[in-house]
Amino acid sequence: MRFPFLFLALLAAGCQTRPAAETAATPPPLARTAPDAPLRETRWVLRQLAGQPITVPADTREPYLTLRADGTAEGNGSCNRFRGSFFSENPSELKFSPLMSTRMACPALETENAFTRALGQSNTYRISGDTLRVLDATGAAVARLEAVYLR
Template sequence: MKRMFVMGCLLAAVSTWTACSHSKSATGATSNATSENPSLLYDKDWRLVSMQGELVDTAGMHRIPAIRFGKSDHRVSGNGGCNGMGGTFTVTGDKLHFSPLISTKMACPNLDVENKYFKLLDQATRFEVSEGRLELFNDSGSILLFANP
């Protein structure tokens, strides 16, 4: 029941984000909180909602995959649903670069989501933060969407 409630909340967050993500300012320009205030990225627990446009099924996972960006030490940490991960990162404007990320290697059932998540993190080159959501992009487009509950 709790997992269904969490998934419902995440779906509501995605729906709200979709409705708000392309809001126009008074000048007609799409607002981009990243260029205005990149500090919105830091020191928040971001929970994974979707990968390459598909909702993440967290049924059977120990935890919801998540990520956190430390502002003072430029360390990234999180988990893939089973294993913890970490490393360092740099931000320049809306550009994002991770050092090679390391992770624990616990054996858990169904590591497909985690393996895909970690692979996509390695591909991230840009980010946007707005309306309680974090989106990571590679050269082809959006690859990971997170919510900050």
């Protein structure tokens, strides 16, 4: 008759739970989130225009944008450098003056022109981690850029 007693003892042991105090003292795992990249003095590399991923021909550069602390906007559309001014006087505001550019012919000229047009349509922005979304006056994303840190 030992078998039923042993069975009941094992069954009771399997049903025990941790005391409430021990469960409450165990902290939940921490969610790690990266801080948002700064708008200024960050190299923002273009990844999408109007929701479409961009492709860069092998003999051209990655399009990028850098917004300087003095209000200067500069970058490269893929072949041509551009420069102008930007305004961000209110939270989330981002507007550009007309951008001046060199005008060399290149295989990525269509992407380059679309990039500078998107910056010209800019009204606001949103940064989440290493992602900058440039939004037009309706709130639609005209460009998505990614912070790239140089080593």
